[in-house]
Amino acid sequence: MERTQPARAGAGETHGEPATGRRAAKRRGGPPGEPRKLAYLYILPALLVFVLFIGWPLFRSATFSLYEWDGLGSSTWVGLSNYSAVFSDPALRGAFIHALVLIVFYAVVPVSLGLMLAATMMRAGRMRGLGVFRVLIFLPQVVPMVVVAIAWRQIYEPTGPLNSVLRAVGLDGLARPWLGDYTWALPAVGLVGTWVGTGLCFVLFLAGMAKIPRELYEAARLDGARARQEFFSITLPAVRGELAVALTLTIIAALKTFDLVYVMTSGGPGRQTAVPSFEVYRHAFLIGEVGTATALALVLTAIVFVVTVLVNRIGAERGQR
């Protein structure tokens, strides 16, 4: 779970302003809800840290992105050429393509698995011990990513558990140093994303499906609906909202992958597992191209915004009942 969870944006904005009691207006300061200058004092600390540590750095990033600077010496104005580099440099374009591959592993697979798993549980009705299973399956969401990375590095080791299992069942040909393999390193990292995201999707869908009236299913069964029909005509439409949330959270997680790549592969072998966030870090702090780094970071931010808005719009439109 990440701190920056865009799915929260735009939610719950439908309440009207509560009616204010006129009776108490003569009290000291008036009731909350009355227009008052005091409110500015209450929001001041939040606003101050927000401006200083989000607003200002964002503006400075935009400024940096127009210069060529190695972080130490003097800087040169280069206009928008850092941005054109983001789209034309094969290495940077590669990072975005890798992010696309990761979206399949982080978002598409976990959402499908989570839907399947939750639907199975709902069909089974009241299952004893479901609460315990829910806690266990959600666990990967809370473990620090660095720890996750270390665990999976061990699994992928040349002599690690994965290769041992493959050799034990006679598939020696498939055994390989997964994270050092040009073809398999990226899917290997992606699979970890699947492991992390599936529990989140499962829990979200389980909560969504719990709100579906049982009578709908009973009526469908009286009509002779099969499990598959039930799923597509009742379950799936009912969890569209949760689907939008799950997709937003997991796609953003894929786009922002950093810790995993930093610890597991450092972008290698070659640049096979380089992703946008890692390239931002590498350009800013390892190879001294601050302008490129900030341009890349802002493009990434723009993509995050667009994905959030698009996915939520689709979810909201179809979610109308």
Next chain:
Amino acid sequence: MTISRTERLFSYAILVLFAAAALYPVLLILSTALSPDRIGDTGGLHFGNLADAWTQGRFGSYMRTSAIVAVLVVGLSALFSIMAGYAFGTMRFRGSEVIFYVILLGIMVPAEALVVALYFDLRSVGLTNTLVAIVMPQVAQSVAFGTFWMRAYFRSSSREVVEAARLDGAGHWRTLWRVLVPMGRPAITTMLVLIFMWTWNEFLIPLVMATSENLRTAPLGLAFFQGQYTAGTALLAAGATLVALPVVIVYLFLQRHFIRGMVEGAVK
């Protein structure tokens, strides 16, 4: 709803499979952490590895830094978020909508877009490699979420209770801390738990801001530690266990809050 015995068994089988898959990497680290470290060591559980990691691996120091950072970030963001949420949720003032939506946009800004500029600006005023540099950016991000979260709570809080408190002569400040905050314990606990987890697990911000070893947080210390050891060694796994332990313990005790926070916060 009636379903067949086999279907129920099948459902349990799938649940067990997924739970096992979720647990396996965690248990692998735990078992490696407790395995014999040196050649010639006998079998059994070697809790000594944890002590070795704590002292030799310097994880004691990393965990202390992380604890300080977590207390500061959680404390400051909770205070600021409750205050701002109170204003946005119960008061009417000019510009409230616009300001709130700008803060809401802040939830979406990824740390990647902030740390680079922040690092160079803080460096020019000599603030990199300080607690301020590690704590404040995280406070800002948490406050963006917390304000949103607390506003939703204050909007749903009962008007009658607030009116009653006012009729008893309580001012706005007392109404907040004596009436609304105690009543909102569940919502506030959820917020605290989420911010704690994000802060404890945060990697990029301390990685960029902490340039000396004595300010390394636990995940950061672990990442540097693993650079020196091959995967699968007991000491590395012991360090990983220590780093994961606080969050996992909090999760096991307050799991309802973690899951509720995700589900409600996202869907509300």
